[in-house]
Amino acid sequence: MSLQLLTDFPLLPHNTFGFDVRARHAMRIDSVDAAAALATDARIANLPQLVLGGGSNIVLTRDFDGVALIVGILGKRVIDETGDAWLVEAGAGENWHDFVAWTLARGMPGLENLALIPGTVGAAPIQNIGAYGLEMGERFERLQAVELATGARVEFDRADCAFGYRDSFFKRAGRGRFMITSVVFRLPKAWTPRADYADVARALEGASKRDAQAIFDAVVAVRRAKLPDWTVLGNAGSFFKNPVVSAQAFEALKAREPGVVSYPQADGQAKLAAGWLIDRCGWKGRGIGGAAVHDRQALVLVNRGGATGAQVLELANAIKRDVLARFDVELEMEPVAL
Incomplete structure (x- = not known):
């Protein structure tokens, strides 16, 4: 598989801080096969590599003298259903907020407290994103990744990921070694609302119901009122x-x-x-x-x-x-x- 190697690539659209920096080269990765092929691509064999999803958790202090790998692996599907949960898989390049909305639209609650967090699905486990009483790790089942040096396809379960508070294996020992390609979440059928955070509770006051969609809407309203829109600021x-x-x-x-x-x-x-x-x-x-x-x-x-x-x-x-x-x-x- 031959991937297009882009030169003097602008990273302005690929970091939410809006830093006007550039990468020496870039490649768009839209499949697992493409990710695996990086290990044998002689053109980038001696170049530093930077995996970028939405660029929502990075401070770029200078131009990157290497190859930026822009993850665009898409796809959302229910892969299994048990008596107590749905197992839902999403490609690493999927927008996180859109994915959360998609699960709710199909009657699968569990991620609503994490609405409107910027970034991609593939970035969520790296940071173990969390908000309003929920961390992503609580809904995590497993993920697929490619080891960049070898092209090996590797599966990580929750223990492998070593989730901590805004932390994971991928931010520490695994930093720069793997590209996450897809993530599977376990969404419980016995759903319990989490609406105890003061801001969310206030936003729900007077609501006719407190279902998952109502919590999703409340979280979105709170975040928009308190936090700046990264596309503007x-x-x-x-x-x-x-x-x-x-x-x-x-x-x-x-x-x-x-x-x-x-x-x-x-x-x-x-x-x-x-x-x-x-x-x-x-x-x-x-x-x-x-x-x-x-x-x-x-x-x-x-x-x-x-x-x-x-x-x-x-x-x-x-x-x-x-x-x-x-x-x-x-x-x-x-x-x-x-």
């Missing part, structure tokens, strides 16, 4: 993880900052609201060059126009220093910087 969604601290560290922090926003964890630790920490440090609405903290949601860094990835990282590091100095809490970025 470049961003990568939540930029920092909510830090988790020990019970002892939390009690010490609470004594100094009685209003600290936190969420108790099952193991006794406390998850802190990173946006609150950033806001209390006075960063909301402030920026460096074209990079800024969003004026309505301090957890989101935005490209106000003409920002570079280096400026976003400079801003992020300044925020991290201030939060550490005031709260003795270290923030960790969600997106990967390149």
